[in-house]
Amino acid sequence: MDLYRLARPLLFHLDPETAHNLAMKAIHHRLGANLPPVENAKVKLFGVEFQNRVGLAAGFDKNAENVDRWHEVGFGFVEIGTVTQHPQPGNGRPRLFRYPEQKALINRMGFNNDGAEVISRRLAASKPQIPVGINIGKSKVTPLEKAAEDYAFSFNLLKDHGDYFVVNVSSPNTPGLRDLQEAEHLRKILWHLREIDDKKPMFVKLAPDLSEKGLAEAVKVAVDFGLTGLVATNTTLSRKEMPRDPGQSGGLSGRPLKKRADAVLKFLRSQAPHDMVFIGAGGVTQANDAVVKRRTGADLVQLYTGFVYGGPELVQECARALAQTKPQTKGQTSGT
Ligand SMILES: Cc1cc2nc3c(=O)[nH]c(=O)nc-3n(C[C@H](O)[C@H](O)[C@H](O)COP(=O)(O)O)c2cc1C
Numbered sequence: 001m002d003l004y005r006l007a008r009p010l011l012f013h014l015d016p017e018t019a020h021n022l023a024m025k026a027i028h029h030r031l032g033a034n035l036p037p038v039e040n041a042k043v044k045l046f047g048v049e050f051q052n053r054v055g056l057a058a059g060f061d062k063n064a065e066n067v068d069r070w071h072e073v074g075f076g077f078v079e080i081g082t083v084t085q086h087p088q089p090g091n092g093r094p095r096l097f098r099y100p101e102q103k104a105l106i107n108r109m110g111f112n113n114d115g116a117e118v119i120s121r122r123l124a125a126s127k128p129q130i131p132v133g134i135n136i137g138k139s140k141v142t143p144l145e146k147a148a149e150d151y152a153f154s155f156n157l158l159k160d161h162g163d164y165f166v167v168n169v170s171s172p173n174t175p176g177l178r179d180l181q182e183a184e185h186l187r188k189i190l191w192h193l194r195e196i197d198d199k200k201p202m203f204v205k206l207a208p209d210l211s212e213k214g215l216a217e218a219v220k221v222a223v224d225f226g227l228t229g230l231v232a233t234n235t236t237l238s239r240k241e242m243p244r245d246p247g248q249s250g251g252l253s254g255r256p257l258k259k260r261a262d263a264v265l266k267f268l269r270s271q272a273p274h275d276m277v278f279i280g281a282g283g284v285t286q287a288n289d290a291v292v293k294r295r296t297g298a299d300l301v302q303l304y305t306g307f308v309y310g311g312p313e314l315v316q317e318c319a320r321a322l323a324q325t326k327p328q329t330k331g332q333t334s335g336t
Pocket residue numbers: 057058059060062081082096105106107109111135168171205233234235253254255257281282283284302303304305306
C-alpha cells in the first residue's frame with residue numbers, strides 16, 4: 001500500500017505548510033514510495049531524455065533539497081525554484097491554504113528560497129537521476145527596472161546545473177512581477193540571459209490571467225529569442241471557479257484552474273510554431289486531466305496541487321496514461 005495514503009489523513013490535520021515540510025523530510029529520508037520507473041514512458045525532447053512526461057511543478061522543491069529523490073516518487077523530471085538572486089523569507093505565515101473539496105490550494109508564499117548561491121552549491125553536490133529544470137525569478141528587494149540583472153545573476157550561477165531554465169514572470173505574489181510579461185520587459189530579461197548562454201533550453205512561464213493579446217505577444221517574444229518553449233500556466237488570481245470566494249489573497253491552483261489553464265495552452269499552441277515545446281501545468285488532479293493536456297498541446301505535464309491530494313499514485317497513473325497517449329495536435333513533437 002502506498003505509504004502516502006496512510007500518511008495523508010495525518011498530514012491533512014496539520015497546517016498546510018507544516019505538512020509540506022514534513023512530506024519533504026519524509027521523501028528526503030526515503031520514508032515515501034520507492035517506485036520502479038513506469039515502462040515505455042521515456043521521451044527525448046530538445047535533446048534531453050525524460051524518464052516520463054510527468055514532472056513536479058515549480059514551488060514544491062524550491063531549494064533543490066530533494067532533487068535526488070523525485071524519480072522514486074514516480075516523476076519523470078523536476079523543476080526546482082523559484083530561485084532568486086538574494087535569499088529571502090517570503091511572506092508571513094499563514095500563506096498556504098487547502099480546499100480539499102475543490103482539490104485546490106491558494107498560496108501567497110512570495111518566493112521564499114535560499115538564494116542562487118546556496119542552491120547552486122546544493123545542485124553541484126547532487127546526483128539527480130531525472131532531468132532538472134531550474135525556475136528563476138526576481139528578488140523582492142530588486143526594483144523592476146533592475147529585474148534583468150537579478151535574473152542574470154541567478155542564471156549565471158545556475159546555468160551548469162539545469163537541463164532547462166524557466167523565466168518566471170507570472171507568480172502573483174511578488175509585487176509587479178507579472179508586469180514583466182509585457183513584451184518590452186521580457187525582451188530585456190531574455191536579452192541579458194541569452195548573452196550569458198544562448199544554447200541552454202529556455203522557457204517562459206505565463207499566467208493564466210493574461211489576455212489573448214498578451215499571450216500572443218509572449219509567443220512572439222519567445223520566437224524572436226529562439227526559446228525552447230513556454231510553461232502554461234502559473235496560478236490564477238481569479239476565484240470564478242470556486243463555489244464561494246474563500247477570502248484569501250494569492251494564487252489559486254488545482255481543479256478550479258484547469259479550464260482556464262487548458263484554454264490558455266490551446267490558444268498558445270495555436271499561435272506558436274510547431275516545434276515549440278509546451279509544458280502544461282494547472283489542474284491535473286486525475287490521469288485523464290494529463291491526457292487532455294497532452295491532447296491540447298502539452299509535450300510535458302506538471303503537477304503541484306494534484307500531487308498534494310493524490311500523492312505518488314497519481315503521478316504513476318498520469319505517467320502510464322501519457323505513455324499510451326498520442327497527441328492530436330498536428331505537428332507536435334512525437335516522442336522517442
Ligand atoms: C504552494 C505553491 C507554491 C508555488 N510556487 C511556485 C514558484 O515558486 N514558482 C512557480 O513558477 N510556480 C509556483 N507555483 C505554481 C505551480 O508551479 C503551478 O504552475 C500551479 O500550481 C498550477 O499547477 P497545479 O494546478 O498542478 O498546482 C506554486 C504553486 C503552489 C500551490
